[in-house]
Amino acid sequence: MSQCKRKLLSAERERLILNALGSSVGTIADLSIRLKVSEATVRRDLQSLEIQGKVRRVHGGAIRVQFPRTEPIFTEKAAFHAAEKDQIARLALEFIDDDDSIYLDGGSTVLALARKLDQRKNLTIVTNSLMAAAELMESSHRLILLGGEFRALSRTLVGPLTERIVNSLHLDKAFMGTIGFTVENGISTTDPGEAYTKELVMQRAGKVLLLVDSSKIGVSSFVVSGSIKDIDVVISDHHIPEQIVKKLNRQHVEVIF
Amino acid sequence: MSQCKRKLLSAERERLILNALGSSVGTIADLSIRLKVSEATVRRDLQSLEIQGKVRRVHGGAIRVQFPRTEPIFTEKAAFHAAEKDQIARLALEFIDDDDSIYLDGGSTVLALARKLDQRKNLTIVTNSLMAAAELMESSHRLILLGGEFRALSRTLVGPLTERIVNSLHLDKAFMGTIGFTVENGISTTDPGEAYTKELVMQRAGKVLLLVDSSKIGVSSFVVSGSIKDIDVVISDHHIPEQIVKKLNRQHVEVIF
DNA sequence: AAATATTTTGCAAGTTTTTGAAAGAAAATA
DNA sequence: TATTTTCTTTCAAAAACTTGCAAAATATTT
Numbered sequence: 001m002s003q004c005k006r007k008l009l010s011a012e013r014e015r016l017i018l019n020a021l022g023s024s025v026g027t028i029a030d031l032s033i034r035l036k037v038s039e040a041t042v043r044r045d046l047q048s049l050e051i052q053g054k055v056r057r058v059h060g061g062a063i064r065v066q067f068p069r070t071e072p073i074f075t076e077k078a079a080f081h082a083a084e085k086d087q088i089a090r091l092a093l094e095f096i097d098d099d100d101s102i103y104l105d106g107g108s109t110v111l112a113l114a115r116k117l118d119q120r121k122n123l124t125i126v127t128n129s130l131m132a133a134a135e136l137m138e139s140s141h142r143l144i145l146l147g148g149e150f151r152a153l154s155r156t157l158v159g160p161l162t163e164r165i166v167n168s169l170h171l172d173k174a175f176m177g178t179i180g181f182t183v184e185n186g187i188s189t190t191d192p193g194e195a196y197t198k199e200l201v202m203q204r205a206g207k208v209l210l211l212v213d214s215s216k217i218g219v220s221s222f223v224v225s226g227s228i229k230d231i232d233v234v235i236s237d238h239h240i241p242e243q244i245v246k247k248l249n250r251q252h253v254e255v256i257f
Numbered sequence: 258m259s260q261c262k263r264k265l266l267s268a269e270r271e272r273l274i275l276n277a278l279g280s281s282v283g284t285i286a287d288l289s290i291r292l293k294v295s296e297a298t299v300r301r302d303l304q305s306l307e308i309q310g311k312v313r314r315v316h317g318g319a320i321r322v323q324f325p326r327t328e329p330i331f332t333e334k335a336a337f338h339a340a341e342k343d344q345i346a347r348l349a350l351e352f353i354d355d356d357d358s359i360y361l362d363g364g365s366t367v368l369a370l371a372r373k374l375d376q377r378k379n380l381t382i383v384t385n386s387l388m389a390a391a392e393l394m395e396s397s398h399r400l401i402l403l404g405g406e407f408r409a410l411s412r413t414l415v416g417p418l419t420e421r422i423v424n425s426l427h428l429d430k431a432f433m434g435t436i437g438f439t440v441e442n443g444i445s446t447t448d449p450g451e452a453y454t455k456e457l458v459m460q461r462a463g464k465v466l467l468l469v470d471s472s473k474i475g476v477s478s479f480v481v482s483g484s485i486k487d488i489d490v491v492i493s494d495h496h497i498p499e500q501i502v503k504k505l506n507r508q509h510v511e512v513i514f
Numbered sequence: 515a516a517a518t519a520t521t522t523t524g525c526a527a528g529t530t531t532t533t534g535a536a537a538g539a540a541a542a543t544a
Numbered sequence: 545t546a547t548t549t550t551c552t553t554t555c556a557a558a559a560a561c562t563t564g565c566a567a568a569a570t571a572t573t574t
Contacts, residue, residue: 147404
């Protein structure tokens with residue numbers, strides 16, 4: 001049906017790539033042979049497909065995204081940048097001492113921290129994240145859940161009801177996650193209820209530590225949920241731009257990576 | 258079945274590993290042979306899977322973990338008298354109308370009710386049970402969790418902190434579970450924190466329904482968590498003794514079975 | 515139709531990631 | 545305690561990725 005001599009348009013190729021990937025993965029080399037183009041071109045096409053959210057690129061090839069929902073489901077999000085998140089969590093763990101009372105926010109980066117907490121003793125852990133709670137169920141620490149309205153997308157408890165409990169607690173350190181982070185606008189998220197609870201917690205905590213992988217830096221989301229002033233320490237990975245670090249230091253925010 | 262010549266991507270290998278592990282354990286040596294890669298690579302893959310929370314590494318191999326990790330104690334309990342509990346839950350469902358705001362207590366009998374709630378529309382469901390919450394995560398109902406201290410044995414949130422949220426809610430109907438139930442002492446449970454929260458909820462609810470299978474009738478536990486006066490309806494199975502029914506009726510408690 | 519601008523493609527240099535091997539540390543077993 | 549097995553760390557080679565650039569293809573203008 002299409003003229004086979006003429007070279008294919010990139011849009012046509014992209015459709016062919018998606019086809020070739022089927023439901024599983026494909027290598028660059030394989031796709032390059034099948035489409036009769038150079039590997040460089042395949043890479044560019046996959047890059048474009050990744051931006052469109054149709055494909056997830058991995059070293060050596062790409063994986064087709066199964067359910068192209070508007071927001072990636074939690075488990076997919078967690079697998080993305082897993083190594084960076086783990087590294088950030090390892091750095092964050094250094095800030096936690098035995099017998100601390102700490103707050104764990106929602107999000108996969110903070111969840112990575114939750115998985116490491118059996119390296120400390122006798123913590124009081126407060127969280128609004130059901131994923132973190134599930135992870136800590138078996139632990140010997142004292143676990144307190146914020147009440148509130150359940151938000152399915154992030155699996156967290158949010159909104160005005162959380163205020164009741166937050167205000168009756170003292171928190172030594174709060175480990176916060178975020179959707180977006182810029183020096184100008186501070187931290188931002190998609191849901192107003194989520195933002196409300198974040199702000200509340202940061203006001204109650206002795207020290208606020210923001211865990212943010214570099215893919216979120218420079219991104220602004222819908223609702224502002226806190227400014228730079230609320231944050232004491234930013235923990236990120238090594239891809240964080242040097243100029244951002246300098247700007248943060250100027251605002252008396254410690255940066256670790 | 259699979260193309261053995263082509264080199265596998267790490268993402269593919271990880272899927273194969275999860276597959277190979279199935280629900281049991283797998284050794285490094287075994288995986289190394291099956292995937293035709295070095296043991297070092299298998300270790301690295303397992304490390305990555307552990308960071309993602311999909312696997313638990315042990316000396317010599319790895320074990321697959323799946324969410325929600327159900328404690329054997331709890332599942333055994335739930336399996337016990339499962340048919341009776343399901344029957345009780347079916348009867349309890351009749352008391353729930355569309356648009357109700359209801360409370361779900363902890364315990365396996367109430368959990369059976371939670372599983373049936375997609376037969377109603379637009380409920381506001383308040384609960385202190387993480388098992389119930391896990392069950393209702395995907396539902397379209399509005400879900401509110403009581404905050405408070407996490408009690409591992411029952412997987413519920415209990416204690417003084419729950420007061421903050423309970424007192425700011427209105428509940429049409431409360432579906433309560435219990436450890437023990439006698440006409441003389443009312444309902445009783447093992448944990449003071451648990452009892453505290455139960456009493457609180459029953460005071461705030463328009464109608465209190467007790468879901469109790471016959472194995473718990475005549476049993477008294479450590480802490481009293483409510484008297485007969487607090488209860489409007491008792492829902493049980495057909496093994497409930499006739500004389501108990503009469504005594505309850507005399508105290509204006511409706512009995513269904 | 516010719517000339518020019520724009521986009522796409524392939525190539526190559528330099529960088530990063532992955533992989534397997536080996537040595538020392540830690541854990542299990544006898 | 546001694547011994548074996550398994551784990552972690554480190555290293556070097558190989559594979560894959562990124563970036564910049566020039567040639568080719570396509571689109572736009574004259």
